[in-house]
Amino acid sequence: MTVRVGVIGAGMIGQDHIRRLTDVVTGARVTAVTDLDAARAAEVAASVGATAYPTSADLIASPDVDAVLVTSWGPTHAEHVLGAIAAGKPVFCEKPLATTAEDCLRVVEAERAYGRRLVQVGFMRRFDAGYRQMKQVLASGSIGTPLIVHCAHRNPTVGDTYHSAMAAQDTAVHEIDVLRWLLDDEIVSAQVITPRATSKRFAHLKDPQIMYFETANGVRIDLEVFVNCQYGYDIQCETVGEDGLVRLPDPAAAHVRTAGQHSSAVLQDWKARFADAFDTEFREWIASVTAGAEPTGPSAWDGYAATVISDAAVRSLESDGTVVTADMKPRPTFYGGTA
Numbered sequence: 376m377t378v379r380v381g382v383i384g385a386g387m388i389g390q391d392h393i394r395r396l397t398d399v400v401t402g403a404r405v406t407a408v409t410d411l412d413a414a415r416a417a418e419v420a421a422s423v424g425a426t427a428y429p430t431s432a433d434l435i436a437s438p439d440v441d442a443v444l445v446t447s448w449g450p451t452h453a454e455h456v457l458g459a460i461a462a463g464k465p466v467f468c469e470k471p472l473a474t475t476a477e478d479c480l481r482v483v484e485a486e487r488a489y490g491r492r493l494v495q496v497g498f499m500r501r502f503d504a505g506y507r508q509m510k511q512v513l514a515s516g517s518i519g520t521p522l523i524v525h526c527a528h529r530n531p532t533v534g535d536t537y538h539s540a541m542a543a544q545d546t547a548v549h550e551i552d553v554l555r556w557l558l559d560d561e562i563v564s565a566q567v568i569t570p571r572a573t574s575k576r577f578a579h580l581k582d583p584q585i586m587y588f589e590t591a592n593g594v595r596i597d598l599e600v601f602v603n604c605q606y607g608y609d610i611q612c613e614t615v616g617e618d619g620l621v622r623l624p625d626p627a628a629a630h631v632r633t634a635g636q637h638s639s640a641v642l643q644d645w646k647a648r649f650a651d652a653f654d655t656e657f658r659e660w661i662a663s664v665t666a667g668a669e670p671t672g673p674s675a676w677d678g679y680a681a682t683v684i685s686d687a688a689v690r691s692l693e694s695d696g697t698v699v700t701a702d703m704k705p706r707p708t709f710y711g712g713t714a
């Protein structure tokens with residue numbers, strides 16, 4: 376069976392995922408594309424032999440679409456995901472699931488009412504080989520009970536549309552998701568403080584930011600978000616346990632020794648850093664759709680949790696570093712909880 380995918384939003388990551396579904400992943404074909412920019416939709420659709428649709432509702436309803444990929448702007452995600460659920464079609468939604476907790480809950484409630492999982496959220500780090508190795512080490516118990524996690528998320532530069540709240544909502548949201556999964560624990564509070572700001576930023580932006588999170592089991596997480604670090608795209612994560620520690624490996628890069636120096640290259644963007652993770656993410660999603668099974672990746676509940684926790688971080692930033700409790704509903708049994 377070939378899964379026929381309809382794509383809503385043919386911008387930067389939409390085009391990258393269309394390439395991935397066309398050239399990398401077997402068992403999938405992009406048959407439909409829509410975008411607010413009709414000319415862009417037509418051009419991208421033509422490049423892969425797909426049909427351009429005028430609206431997302433038309434695309435979701437199309438008999439040529441078995442599964443939906445949402446790669447439009449964040450505030451529009453909930454509407455498209457709700458449309459796919461109403462049509463009973465599996466839907467992969469790039470992060471965020473929705474930009475408000477209320478909209479995330481609407482998706483959660485719609486999926487529960489449908490009665491089986493249809494939604495996967497695009498937190499690709501869970502598919503990264505290094506994070507998966509860390510998860511195995513933690514599960515093996517070899518470093519003992521986790522106590523502290525030290526993280527850094529650095530981008531070389533960001534444009535002037537990037538504002539201070541995006542450090543949590545757009546950037547740290549990846550750590551929020553992957554740490555909940557790694558530790559199999561819930562984040563219950565957030566605190567954000569700002570050190571001296573770099574001069575290499577747009578004036579409206581607080582950069583860097585230091586975020587602290589606490590989990591239900593008392594694990595403390597510190598995360599440096601520095602989106603104008605200049606030197607490269609650098610993701611660090613180290614979990615300290617009672618009997619040892621486990622550190623995320625850096626991407627493989629040749630070590631060069633010359634002229635009295637040794638060096639190795641640092642990647643420059645997230646696309647390259649997580650290319651393999653994105654490929655694995657889509658292979659596993661297409662495999663689940665092909666099998667008619669529920670997706671195994673991040674759920675609508677995970678999307679809700681990530682939004683609630685990043686909202687708490689933004690509230691802390693806006694209240695000069697107050698510790699803010701994550702205002703999360705109890706997790707329903709439908710999503711593996713007890714409520």
Ligand SMILES: NC(=O)C1=CN([C@@H]2O[C@H](COP(=O)(O)OP(=O)(O)OC[C@H]3O[C@@H](n4cnc5c(N)ncnc54)[C@H](O)[C@@H]3O)[C@@H](O)[C@H]2O)C=CC1
Nearest residue numbers: 384385386387388389410411446447448449451469470471
């Ligand atoms: N997992 C990851 O690491 C990353 C995820 N993303 C997420 O992917 C999403 C898209 O980001 P980009 O591709 O960078 O944005 P973009 O601006 O390059 O592309 C978005 C496209 O969606 C279209 N669009 C917007 N609203 C629409 C609607 N209602 N119906 C149809 N088309 C619509 C726009 O015209 C545009 O072509 C965002 O939610 C972003 O957070 C982006 C980068 C990395």
Ligand SMILES: O=C1[C@@H](O)[C@H](O)[C@@H](O)[C@H](O)[C@H]1O
Nearest residue numbers: 528530545546547549602645
């Ligand atoms: O999702 C992403 C971007 O939207 C975000 O702006 C970057 O900071 C992240 O590293 C990237 O993975």
